[in-house]
Amino acid sequence: MLDSSAQPAGLVLDGIARSYGGTVAVADLDLTLPAGALVSLLGPSGCGKTTTLRMVAGFETPDRGTIRIGGQEVTGLPPHRRNLGMVFQNYSLFPHRTVAENIGFGLRMARMGRAGRDAEVRRMLDLIQLPGRGDAYPSQLSGGQQQRVALARALVVNPRVLLLDEPLGALDRSLRESMQFEIRGMVTRLGITTLLVTHDQEEALSMSDIVAVMRAGRILQTGAPSEIYDRPATRFVAEFLGTANIFEGRVAAGGSALEIPGAPALPFAGRAAPGSRASLSVRPERMALGAGAEALDIRLDVRVTGAVFRGTYAAYQVEAPALGRELFVYRQADGPLGAVSFRLGESLALGWKAEDAVLLAPEPAE
Ligand SMILES: Nc1ncnc2c1ncn2[C@@H]1O[C@H](COP(=O)(O)OP(=O)(O)OP(=O)(O)O)[C@@H](O)[C@H]1O
Numbered sequence: 001m002l003d004s005s006a007q008p009a010g011l012v013l014d015g016i017a018r019s020y021g022g023t024v025a026v027a028d029l030d031l032t033l034p035a036g037a038l039v040s041l042l043g044p045s046g047c048g049k050t051t052t053l054r055m056v057a058g059f060e061t062p063d064r065g066t067i068r069i070g071g072q073e074v075t076g077l078p079p080h081r082r083n084l085g086m087v088f089q090n091y092s093l094f095p096h097r098t099v100a101e102n103i104g105f106g107l108r109m110a111r112m113g114r115a116g117r118d119a120e121v122r123r124m125l126d127l128i129q130l131p132g133r134g135d136a137y138p139s140q141l142s143g144g145q146q147q148r149v150a151l152a153r154a155l156v157v158n159p160r161v162l163l164l165d166e167p168l169g170a171l172d173r174s175l176r177e178s179m180q181f182e183i184r185g186m187v188t189r190l191g192i193t194t195l196l197v198t199h200d201q202e203e204a205l206s207m208s209d210i211v212a213v214m215r216a217g218r219i220l221q222t223g224a225p226s227e228i229y230d231r232p233a234t235r236f237v238a239e240f241l242g243t244a245n246i247f248e249g250r251v252a253a254g255g256s257a258l259e260i261p262g263a264p265a266l267p268f269a270g271r272a273a274p275g276s277r278a279s280l281s282v283r284p285e286r287m288a289l290g291a292g293a294e295a296l297d298i299r300l301d302v303r304v305t306g307a308v309f310r311g312t313y314a315a316y317q318v319e320a321p322a323l324g325r326e327l328f329v330y331r332q333a334d335g336p337l338g339a340v341s342f343r344l345g346e347s348l349a350l351g352w353k354a355e356d357a358v359l360l361a362p363e364p365a366e
Pocket residue numbers: 020023024025026043044045046047048049050051052199
């Protein structure tokens with residue numbers, strides 16, 4: 001078997017930081033991309049994603065820290081000596097050059113001969129499923145096709161790392177979804193180490209091997225998509241990745257349940273110091289309503305205050321008098337797709353398992 005520890009990581013960011021005047025854009029960030037992995041930086045606007053990507057590309061110099069690609073330090077190298085491929089949302093194609101000329105541009109810069117270039121361009125056109133379209137101009141292609149050409153232009157030079165900055169941001173929803181599959185498939189086939197920057201949680205979760213959630217210049221949590229979604233480390237991560245029911249209270253004597261005045265104790269997975277303040281997160285789809293709630297660790301009486309049809313599931317808002325608040329519950333369709341089966345005002349049991357209540361760590365100071 002291959003010893004993966006013998007292979008250098010695809011890309012390593014070691015303690016990189018960058019400030020502009022008094023603004024800290026990126027603060028001592030560590031991130032390792034295993035060779036061939038697609039890793040995304042996910043976070044809200046202004047959290048430092050683009051600055052991080054620009055330091056990897058060589059458009060910005062870190063104030064401190066090092067960047068290594070395939071084991072080689074590149075921190076001080078200019079962009080053209082790093083051998084990277086880049087696709088940006090607004091990194092448009094040359095409008096007055098054909099698709100083939102656009103794709104072959106990097107090879108011409110590298111002084112590859114005509115015949116070699118033509119063969120490579122044909123190979124890339126097949127890869128992006130636009131065979132025979134080399135003579136078209138960008139304006140004759142759809143937005144998704146143009147973005148595929150931009151991808152081909154980035155990949156044709158066999159870069160060591162591919163950088164994608166909101167590559168699907170300009171596309172409409174249905175096209176974005178098919179492009180997510182396409183880019184994911186291409187990265188897997190080529191085995192190219194890829195860093196994706198996005199503020200779209202669905203895009204990060206569906207495309208990545210590893211997601212790093214950023215806030216205010218720092219990474220809050222790094223992990224496989226299912227890991228950060230199901231076991232968020234902090235309230236910010238829980239809420240940025242989707243809807244979360246957050247409970248705040250004090251840890252009970254045994255260290256494994258949360259006490260909220262007036263409500264039954266809420267057991268959770270793991271342990272915390274008895275008497276300390278703590279928060280729990282429970283995803284709406286981990287909660288059960290009605291008959292499904294009977295045998296679960298936590299049961300509350302609730303009343304339905306909102307019900308909406310979401311296609312493959314129904315979303316409910318329910319009021320829990322014991323907690324004095326509303327909660328969100330998603331229920332997969334068991335009959336017709338996602339049909340709403342509970343009525344407004346109906347009183348029901350709500351329940352969840354202790355293992356689905358995730359203990360959150362305090363948010364690091366900004
Ligand atoms: N050239 C610059 N001069 C001054 N401030 C900058 C510069 N570039 C970035 N910043 C600041 O650094 C912080 C991080 O910006 P950055 O663009 O990296 O965030 P981002 O997460 O990529 O956001 P967005 O998704 O909106 O692009 C912001 O506060 C931004 O205003």
